[in-house]
Amino acid sequence: MAEYEAVIGLEVHVQLKTNTKMFCSCKNEFGGAPNSHVCPVCLGMPGVLPTPNEEAIIKTILTGEMLECQIAPRCKFDRKNYFYPDMPKNYQISQYDEPLCANGAVTLNLLAFPKDVQNDPKVNFDKKIRLERIHLEEDVAKSFHYDGASGIDFNRAGTPLMEIVSKADIATPEEAFAYLTALKQILIYGGVSDADMEKGQMRCDVNVSIRPKGQKEYGTKVEIKNLNSISAVRKSLHYEILRQTADVEAGVPIIQQTRRWDDGRGETFMMRTKEKAHDYRYFPDPDLLPLNTEEGLHQTAKSRLPELPAAKKSRLVADYAVTEYQASVLASEVALANYFEKAAANAKNKSAVANFLLNDYFATGGDIENIPVNPEFFSELSNLVEEGKINTKQAKEVFPKMVAENKAPSVLVKELGLSQITDTAALEALCDQAIAANPRSVADFKAGKTNAVNALKGQVMKLSKGQANPQVVGDILLKKLSA
Amino acid sequence: MASPDIDVRYVADLARLNLSDAEAATFQKQLSDILGYVAQLEKVDVSSVAAFSGPVVNNLRPDVLGESLPVEVALSNAPQQENNLIVVPKMIE
Numbered sequence: 001m002a003e004y005e006a007v008i009g010l011e012v013h014v015q016l017k018t019n020t021k022m023f024c025s026c027k028n029e030f031g032g033a034p035n036s037h038v039c040p041v042c043l044g045m046p047g048v049l050p051t052p053n054e055e056a057i058i059k060t061i062l063t064g065e066m067l068e069c070q071i072a073p074r075c076k077f078d079r080k081n082y083f084y085p086d087m088p089k090n091y092q093i094s095q096y097d098e099p100l101c102a103n104g105a106v107t108l109n110l111l112a113f114p115k116d117v118q119n120d121p122k123v124n125f126d127k128k129i130r131l132e133r134i135h136l137e138e139d140v141a142k143s144f145h146y147d148g149a150s151g152i153d154f155n156r157a158g159t160p161l162m163e164i165v166s167k168a169d170i171a172t173p174e175e176a177f178a179y180l181t182a183l184k185q186i187l188i189y190g191g192v193s194d195a196d197m198e199k200g201q202m203r204c205d206v207n208v209s210i211r212p213k214g215q216k217e218y219g220t221k222v223e224i225k226n227l228n229s230i231s232a233v234r235k236s237l238h239y240e241i242l243r244q245t246a247d248v249e250a251g252v253p254i255i256q257q258t259r260r261w262d263d264g265r266g267e268t269f270m271m272r273t274k275e276k277a278h279d280y281r282y283f284p285d286p287d288l289l290p291l292n293t294e295e296g297l298h299q300t301a302k303s304r305l306p307e308l309p310a311a312k313k314s315r316l317v318a319d320y321a322v323t324e325y326q327a328s329v330l331a332s333e334v335a336l337a338n339y340f341e342k343a344a345a346n347a348k349n350k351s352a353v354a355n356f357l358l359n360d361y362f363a364t365g366g367d368i369e370n371i372p373v374n375p376e377f378f379s380e381l382s383n384l385v386e387e388g389k390i391n392t393k394q395a396k397e398v399f400p401k402m403v404a405e406n407k408a409p410s411v412l413v414k415e416l417g418l419s420q421i422t423d424t425a426a427l428e429a430l431c432d433q434a435i436a437a438n439p440r441s442v443a444d445f446k447a448g449k450t451n452a453v454n455a456l457k458g459q460v461m462k463l464s465k466g467q468a469n470p471q472v473v474g475d476i477l478l479k480k481l482s483a
Numbered sequence: 484m485a486s487p488d489i490d491v492r493y494v495a496d497l498a499r500l501n502l503s504d505a506e507a508a509t510f511q512k513q514l515s516d517i518l519g520y521v522a523q524l525e526k527v528d529v530s531s532v533a534a535f536s537g538p539v540v541n542n543l544r545p546d547v548l549g550e551s552l553p554v555e556v557a558l559s560n561a562p563q564q565e566n567n568l569i570v571v572p573k574m575i576e
């Protein structure tokens with residue numbers, strides 16, 4: 001059997017976070033009573049004039065900047081003509097041959113991949129997926145389907161929509177998953193969109209074909225629609241690549257078609273074949289002036305460039321001495337990184353704060369948006385450990401209460417009656433007791449098994465009911481045993 | 484003057500128009516005349532002028548909320564409506 005490889009390209013539509021629509025001042029809002037955010041412009045009444053929303057243009061240029069695109073100094077809007085009830089003008093204002101942004105790339109990263117492949121040595125985690133273009137257009141109305149009729153809500157019609165088209169650089173369903181995850185992360189970083197696929201703020205059409213490994217020509221591509229989550233994109237691609245491979249192996253030719261993903265059944269179904277190419281008769285929209293991005297728009301967008309995930313990660317490693325892995329996780333979400341920076345501000349050991357946050361806090365099932373804890377308490381808790389006032393085991397006792405009650409760790413230490421025995425005389429006595437009771441461990445140690453000291457340390461901790469400072473105990477034991 | 488060709492039947496099909504033969508012939512002539520005028524314009528030498536050059540660009544709008552129509556007004560021309568939605572014949576994707 002020949003080996004096949006997949007060639008995948010993604011078209012991602014992103015709803016921009018603006019107050020108003022693209023060409024009129026109606027509210028841009030998810031939800032809202034049907035047809036309550038409409039006016040003559042977005043209803044496509046005759047004789048109205050569209051006026052572009054400056055903010056939508058700036059956000060599109062900002063996206064282009066974040067994704068290493070070239071920003072067009074000049075561009076224009078075109079009409080894409082078609083007849084469908086979700087588009088009352090019978091054309092959609094879009095950009096055809098002069099998009100705002102060209103080229104660019106999304107750089108993947110380890111954490112953007114599905115968890116189950118993050119240890120796979122065959123995966124290139126830092127792959128760059130090149131972009132073809134980013135253009136700005138208006139969204140269409142939302143339709144609801146009933147028996148024998150459809151209902152249209154024009155609230156979404158005319159809201160700003162960005163289309164990001166990748167080159168066919170994606171080779172696996174996992175890379176498609178990572179591409180969408182990394183792209184979403186950057187869109188959120190820039191405050192461009194909330195990019196929630198379940199809310200339709202980010203929508204993805206997939207093009208996929210297969211070809212025998214080593215062949216230059218592309219196979220016939222199939223488009224997949226109705227993908228409502230990033231994992232649905234991955235699953236649908238797995239299904240489709242297997243389906244196409246089976247067809248080709250059986251000698252059934254692949255025909256160009258659009259298929260619909262059924263998430264419940266985990267299968268794609270044919271919607272339509274491309275009998276004839278669409279003819280949208282694009283032409284420049286005579287109602288709209290060309291855009292000159294050099295007149296301030298590009299500059300404004302550049303001034304809003306945020307620190308991007310890769311740069312944030314490097315800075316966290318440099319400034320907070322956290323591990324590469326901790327930094328990657330922290331930088332994967334702006335809100336998480338921001339919280340961490342506040343939480344670690346006064347900590348002597350900032351990596352310990354990262355541990356409390358990433359391991360202990362998330363183990364409670366909490367999320368970062370709704371974290372109820374005063375971030376300064378993280379510094380306080382880690383400092384209590386660092387200064388030897390409590391040990392790590394006691395810190396783990398304090399932690400859940402600190403989260404549940406949003407109470408200062410120093411207060412909780414008193415309430416719980418936790419304090420470490422740092423009184424050297426008392427600890428020395430306990431060490432002597434442990435040494436006397438465990439001649440075996442002592443002999444082991446003297447025979448060169450330095451690990452044996454841990455057994456003795458455990459004994460002392462037990463004798464102290466967990467209240468001894470393990471570091472001090474270790475020091476005392478070593479001194480006594482080496483004497 | 485020779486006018487550029489236009490496939491009226493094809494354009495009518497794209498525009499979802501059902502033309503009679505007589506109408507098709509009328510539009511064939513009218514549209515060809517219009518294209519003839521455009522062909523004249525194409526003879527003007529504009530090689531020294533940038534595309535879309537003009538005194539004005541970027542007629543933009545700040546992202547500030549304005550007024551929308553009351554729902555009753557927005558729906559007043561809809562022949563059929565339900566739950567504030569405009570009802571149309573069943574759409575197929």
Ligand SMILES: [Zn+2]
Nearest residue numbers: 024026039042
């Ligand atoms: Zn409007």
